[in-house]
Amino acid sequence: MFISIRNDPAQAGIEAGKRAASLIRQAIESKGHATIILATGSSQFETLNQLTEEEGIDWSKVTMFHLDEYIGLPVSHKASFRKYLQERFIEKVPALENVNLINGEADPGQECQRLEKLISESPVDVALVGIGENGHLAFNDPPADFETRGAYLVVRLDEECRQQQVNEGWFGSINEVPTMAISMSVKQIMLSKQIVCTVPGARKAKAVENTLERRVSNCYPASILQNHPNCYLFLDNESASLLNDRLT
Numbered sequence: 001m002f003i004s005i006r007n008d009p010a011q012a013g014i015e016a017g018k019r020a021a022s023l024i025r026q027a028i029e030s031k032g033h034a035t036i037i038l039a040t041g042s043s044q045f046e047t048l049n050q051l052t053e054e055e056g057i058d059w060s061k062v063t064m065f066h067l068d069e070y071i072g073l074p075v076s077h078k079a080s081f082r083k084y085l086q087e088r089f090i091e092k093v094p095a096l097e098n099v100n101l102i103n104g105e106a107d108p109g110q111e112c113q114r115l116e117k118l119i120s121e122s123p124v125d126v127a128l129v130g131i132g133e134n135g136h137l138a139f140n141d142p143p144a145d146f147e148t149r150g151a152y153l154v155v156r157l158d159e160e161c162r163q164q165q166v167n168e169g170w171f172g173s174i175n176e177v178p179t180m181a182i183s184m185s186v187k188q189i190m191l192s193k194q195i196v197c198t199v200p201g202a203r204k205a206k207a208v209e210n211t212l213e214r215r216v217s218n219c220y221p222a223s224i225l226q227n228h229p230n231c232y233l234f235l236d237n238e239s240a241s242l243l244n245d246r247l248t
């Protein structure tokens with residue numbers, strides 16, 4: 001794993017955005033097309049901001065997939081991840097070849113099947129992901145399902161995950177946070193040729209420690225990134241603060 005530790009969250013996000021841009025350009029150069037996965041959440045603010053400002057990406061040759069979405073949350077809600085991607089990415093770049101958002105208001109089983117068919121036809125070059133405070137990868141909370149072969153699955157959100165969304169201001173109280181979501185599966189994320197993972201801030205220090213210093217376990221879902229051949233992890237001093245000396 002390539003690990004970068006910058007002084008602050010903004011620098012980590014900028015570096016992650018630049019790396020993602022470079023990997024997207026390389027994919028377009030080598031095969032005329034790139035397929036990407038985008039994550040949401042506050043961890044992706046700087047990364048997506050940088051990515052949208054990058055020059056020299058032919059966005060008309062890029063197909064986008066969406067990592068996770070709440071079930072039943074309208075797109076007009078401020079915590080909707082479709083709204084987030086619309087405002088923070090899709091409206092900021094020229095038209096993409098394809099945009100594949102998760103419709104959390106559709107029948108969940110059918111929506112998983114629809115997206116699975118699409119992503120199976122479009123091998124993923126670059127996945128942008130984050131790690132939750134509870135160590136989740138996408139919305140695969142611990143103990144995460146490492147076995148599901150389907151590209152998307154319906155998951156139940158744990159309390160720590162839901163509380164994080166309240167603490168970040170996306171919802172007024174935990175009762176307002178949906179309990180179910182559609183998430184890309186861990187196996188599908190791991191199929192991406194390259195993974196760019198941005199994990200900023202002190203709140204993520206424990207999750208980062210568990211990701212890198214535990215044995216791979218579904219109790220620490222993001223620890224599976226240790227097994228990926230091309231994973232770039234962007235940290236800052238605070239999110240890296242619990243790592244041992246060999247990494248800092």
Ligand code: GLP
Pocket residue numbers: 038039040041042043044067068129130131132133136137138139
């Ligand atoms: C979030 C999002 C994911 C993101 C991950 C970490 O809840 N659903 O798309 O990759 O979990 O991001 P953050 O902790 O910034 O929310």
